Amino acid sequence: MERKEVLTLLKKNAMLIVLVLVYLFFLIITQGGIFSPSSFTELINQNAYVYILGAGMLMCMLTGGNIDLSCGAFVCLLGALGGVFMIVQGLGTGISILLMLLIGVAYGCGLGYLIAYIHIPPWIATLAGYLAFRGLGTSILSANSKTGSLAPFPVDFQSLFYGRVFPTEKGVFNWPCFLFGLFAASAVIVILLRVRSSRQSKGYEADTLAGVAAKGGLGGAAILLVTAKLAMDGGIPTTLLWVAGIILVYSFLTSKTTLGRHFYVVGGNIEAARLSGINTRRIMFIAYLNMAVLTSIATMTVIARSQSAYADIGKNFEMDAISACVVGGVSASGGSGTVLGMVIGATLIGVINLGMSLISLDANYQRVVKGFVLLAAVVFDILSKKRAK
Amino acid sequence: MSKTLLEMKSITKTFPGVKALDNVNLKVEEGEIHALVGENGAGKSTLMNVLSGIYPYGTYTGDIIYDGKVCRFSNIKDSERLGIVIIHQELALVPEMSIGENMYLGNECGHRFSIDWNKTYSEADRYLKTVGLKESSKVLVKTIGTGKQQLVEIAKALAKKARLLILDEPTSSLNEEDSRALLDLMLSFKKQGMTMIIITHKLNEVSYVADKITVLRDGTTIETIDNHGKEPVSEERIIKGMVGREMTNRFPKREKTALGEVQMEITHWTVHHPLYPERKVVDDVSMYVRKGEVVGIYGLMGAGRTELAMSIFGQSYGTHFSGELKLNGKTVKMRRSESDAIRHKIAYVTEDRKGNGLVLSQSIRVNTSLANLKAISSHTVIDSDREYAVAKEYREKLRIKTPSVDQLVGNLSGGNQQKVLLAKWMFAEPQILLLDEPTRGIDVGAKYEIYCIINDLAAAGKSVVLISSELPEVLGMSDRIYIMNEGRFVDEMKAEEATQESIMAAILRSGKGA
Numbered sequence: 001m002e003r004k005e006v007l008t009l010l011k012k013n014a015m016l017i018v019l020v021l022v023y024l025f026f027l028i029i030t031q032g033g034i035f036s037p038s039s040f041t042e043l044i045n046q047n048a049y050v051y052i053l054g055a056g057m058l059m060c061m062l063t064g065g066n067i068d069l070s071c072g073a074f075v076c077l078l079g080a081l082g083g084v085f086m087i088v089q090g091l092g093t094g095i096s097i098l099l100m101l102l103i104g105v106a107y108g109c110g111l112g113y114l115i116a117y118i119h120i121p122p123w124i125a126t127l128a129g130y131l132a133f134r135g136l137g138t139s140i141l142s143a144n145s146k147t148g149s150l151a152p153f154p155v156d157f158q159s160l161f162y163g164r165v166f167p168t169e170k171g172v173f174n175w176p177c178f179l180f181g182l183f184a185a186s187a188v189i190v191i192l193l194r195v196r197s198s199r200q201s202k203g204y205e206a207d208t209l210a211g212v213a214a215k216g217g218l219g220g221a222a223i224l225l226v227t228a229k230l231a232m233d234g235g236i237p238t239t240l241l242w243v244a245g246i247i248l249v250y251s252f253l254t255s256k257t258t259l260g261r262h263f264y265v266v267g268g269n270i271e272a273a274r275l276s277g278i279n280t281r282r283i284m285f286i287a288y289l290n291m292a293v294l295t296s297i298a299t300m301t302v303i304a305r306s307q308s309a310y311a312d313i314g315k316n317f318e319m320d321a322i323s324a325c326v327v328g329g330v331s332a333s334g335g336s337g338t339v340l341g342m343v344i345g346a347t348l349i350g351v352i353n354l355g356m357s358l359i360s361l362d363a364n365y366q367r368v369v370k371g372f373v374l375l376a377a378v379v380f381d382i383l384s385k386k387r388a389k
Numbered sequence: 390m391s392k393t394l395l396e397m398k399s400i401t402k403t404f405p406g407v408k409a410l411d412n413v414n415l416k417v418e419e420g421e422i423h424a425l426v427g428e429n430g431a432g433k434s435t436l437m438n439v440l441s442g443i444y445p446y447g448t449y450t451g452d453i454i455y456d457g458k459v460c461r462f463s464n465i466k467d468s469e470r471l472g473i474v475i476i477h478q479e480l481a482l483v484p485e486m487s488i489g490e491n492m493y494l495g496n497e498c499g500h501r502f503s504i505d506w507n508k509t510y511s512e513a514d515r516y517l518k519t520v521g522l523k524e525s526s527k528v529l530v531k532t533i534g535t536g537k538q539q540l541v542e543i544a545k546a547l548a549k550k551a552r553l554l555i556l557d558e559p560t561s562s563l564n565e566e567d568s569r570a571l572l573d574l575m576l577s578f579k580k581q582g583m584t585m586i587i588i589t590h591k592l593n594e595v596s597y598v599a600d601k602i603t604v605l606r607d608g609t610t611i612e613t614i615d616n617h618g619k620e621p622v623s624e625e626r627i628i629k630g631m632v633g634r635e636m637t638n639r640f641p642k643r644e645k646t647a648l649g650e651v652q653m654e655i656t657h658w659t660v661h662h663p664l665y666p667e668r669k670v671v672d673d674v675s676m677y678v679r680k681g682e683v684v685g686i687y688g689l690m691g692a693g694r695t696e697l698a699m700s701i702f703g704q705s706y707g708t709h710f711s712g713e714l715k716l717n718g719k720t721v722k723m724r725r726s727e728s729d730a731i732r733h734k735i736a737y738v739t740e741d742r743k744g745n746g747l748v749l750s751q752s753i754r755v756n757t758s759l760a761n762l763k764a765i766s767s768h769t770v771i772d773s774d775r776e777y778a779v780a781k782e783y784r785e786k787l788r789i790k791t792p793s794v795d796q797l798v799g800n801l802s803g804g805n806q807q808k809v810l811l812a813k814w815m816f817a818e819p820q821i822l823l824l825d826e827p828t829r830g831i832d833v834g835a836k837y838e839i840y841c842i843i844n845d846l847a848a849a850g851k852s853v854v855l856i857s858s859e860l861p862e863v864l865g866m867s868d869r870i871y872i873m874n875e876g877r878f879v880d881e882m883k884a885e886e887a888t889q890e891s892i893m894a895a896i897l898r899s900g901k902g903a
Contacts, residue, residue: 198774199774202774204774204777204778256770256771256773257766257769257770257771258762258763258766258769258770258771259769261755261762261771264748264751264755265748265751265755265759268748268749268750268751269745269747269748269749269750271744271745272745272746272747272748272759273748273759274705274727274745275702275705275727275737275739275745275746276727276731276759276760276813277703277727277728277730277731277760278727278728279728331750335748335750335751336750
């Protein structure tokens with residue numbers, strides 16, 4: 001490969017390289033602590049909501065840098081309602097999940113209608129929710145509980161959102177988990193090869209075999225490593241299934257479907273989109289409806305993990321989701337950004353959080369470090385993109 | 390006269406990979422209007438950016454001698470201090486600020502920490518008067534039209550005590566009337582001793598105002614023509630210098646075939662302004678287009694041409710529509726929906742390719758398929774291989790100059806952007822194309838290619854409506870011409886009977902009659 005090609009390859013994957021470097025840094029400084037099986041589980045469980053909300057936030061940001069400030073507060077409100085359904089009223093898990101989703105859909109429709117058809121600027125429309133929902137959620141909690149929190153959630157609910165698939169004892173190698181990893185890794189390689197051969201047969205540009213080997217090899221190795229680690233820690237967390245499923249669906253949606261394309265085009269030039277026959281209002285509506293639905297799913301993973309609904313739950317979630325997107329290279333003015341980028345951004349922030357808590361850095365300093373790392377990551381990204389031109 | 394005010398000697402400027410200017414020489418004498426012409430990418434704007442210090446000393450080689458002294462500008466302030474003021478093509482005014490505030494932006498008069506508003510506004514009013522604007526300088530810029538905004542830019546330059554005024558395509562967004570007024574203003578400045586450099590694509594303007602014409606091509610000076618001979622310099626003469634060959638015909642001939650039946654017809658079409666519903670923007674217009682016909686709509690800016698086209702295209706402009714739209718003889722009930730229009734095989738190719746035509750942050754590929762994503766997807770899943778194939782096919786067909794269809798549209802030249810816009814709509818497979826100023830702001834060579842595409846479309850049996858404010862273009866390309874003024878069609882002519890004079894006369898007649 002030419003030196004130039006290597007450079008462009010590095011620049012294209014700048015944030016991924018930063019992620020690896022940061023990980024190596026914490027690997028040394030925690031003396032391998034961040035490489036332990038429980039750290040892998042922790043990383044996934046702790047950040048599940050960031051990936052899920054990040055996918056929703058990505059769709060909103062694509063439409064023109066629009067954000068949803070209300071999702072953190074909505075987690076609190078919906079969590080409180082979930083607590084009322086399952087703990088106070090004693091409704092079944094299935095019916096409670098359905099009710100929570102319906103409430104999410106209702107909120108999403110209302111919000112989407114206000115933004116898309118009444119043309120309320122998104123940050124104002126969602127600021128209202130940001131202010132109101134936490135108050136509403138807290139008052140529901142204190143009306144139903146003396147301590148101001150509702151716990152514990154039913155076991156089946158917890159195992160659905162915060163359990164393990166085919167659980168085993170810690171330290172016992174969990175074969176289903178590792179086999180799942182083997183399957184996923186080989187699926188990645190097979191898909192890459194199939195894309196290549198179909199492109200070749202149609203006479204289009206395709207990756208070289210070395211390129212496929214590198215991509216598939218690295219990707220497959222990463223999957224195997226993660227699943228091997230998880231296998232040592234009791235198996236696949238159900239949160240991982242939720243997160244992986246959502247990431248896959250949204251990757252496909254944004255990169256392969258006409259609907260996804262419409263999101264990018266609306267963010268790139270809304271007038272051009274409209275004059276090309278795209279129903280721009282519908283896209284805005286879908287963006288916020290989608291955000292509310294994903295927020296509902298995120299709520300379930302979060303209350304299952306904390307095993308209770310409390311007043312402070314979901315605090316700053318909106319900021320975490322936005323940070324993940326921005327660090328992941330999603331344009332703050334809309335029209336560009338990928339799910340993969342958001343995933344890398346969210347993982348980077350997650351690794352930094354986990355690493356700092358492993359070395360038990362003072363919480364205040366943690367915030368300082370996070371702030372500067374965010375800034376540095378974005379500066380680095382922007383500069384490397386500039387050079388790449 | 391004839392004291393040399395500015396001399397640029399063997400200027401060479403390279404960008405990574407490209408030599409934008411190669412040994413360019415330019416000599417401007419005091420008190421003259423010097424026109425700088427050349428195709429897009431010939432290096433006109435680069436040269437002016439070198440002169441004004443946007444590209445600072447050291448990033449180019451060669452000398453700038455101004456007023457007898459060698460100058461080394463390190464930024465735009467340096468050149469402005471010596472009275473070299475550049476007015477860029479894209480207006481740089483803040484719409485929400487008053488005219489006065491805009492004129493003194495970055496050049497505020499007053500003390501170190503405070504602005505003297507009384508002085509600002511009284512001085513601004515004085516300069517506005519010299520450019521012939523009656524508006525008060527306290528009026529917000531967004532409330533005045535583009536023509537007047539251009540005059541504000543000139544007043545702003547005057548307020549900077551300009552000695553050498555550089556105008557980069559000052560008339561590209563003005564109608565003929567405003568353009569003429571601007572050129573006359575330039576001539577009156579010349580009488581007062583101002584020196585000016587004008588960059589323009591409109592060659593009739595060059596022969597009207599310029600004393601000397603310097604032609605650039607591919608970053609080199611081709612020649613400097615004196616415009617004071619007995620005969621005025623002909624446009625063909627200038628074009629020859631610009632493109633390096635004689636262009637005997639600026640408009641490609643179209644095979645005259647028998648026209649087909651009427652494909653689209655509108656009757657009593659009336660559209661009201663979306664914000665002021667009492668105002669009729671399009672007033673009782675009736676027209677038709679046959680298959681294989683190119684119908685020109687000529688009118689001055691503000692005549693309602695764009696509004697007419699957009700209202701036909703899925704009512705994408707206006708309110709309170711009335712009238713009837715017939716496609717292939719059948720009345721069509723249109724809703725307010727652009728996708729409906731596309732389904733009825735109508736395409737509107739906008740005049741504002743950057744504003745509402747293209748997604749500049751996306752690739753050629755994405756833009757090409759945009760209006761017809763269905764054709765390259767199955768069950769809403771895009772087949773990216775097919776999309777590449779389509780983009781490449783149109784790149785060849787329209788000769789879009791780019792190595793890769795993954796190139797971002799924002800990085801293309803104006804002519805190539807226009808071709809991508811056309812590609813997008815051709816891929817939507819329309820039967821009726823409403824082309825709104827399809828050659829605005831692009832160079833002679835690219836214009837010719839666009840004309841060829843229009844002819845091909847007509848030959849394929851499509852109906853083309855060509856909206857233009859360039860008379861030669863309408864005359865050269867159309868089979869039939871509608872003349873529009875103040876929202877109404879005032880005349881209809883066969884192309885072979887129409888002349889520039891008869892069209893202008895029709896507009897003037899209607900103005901008096903109303």
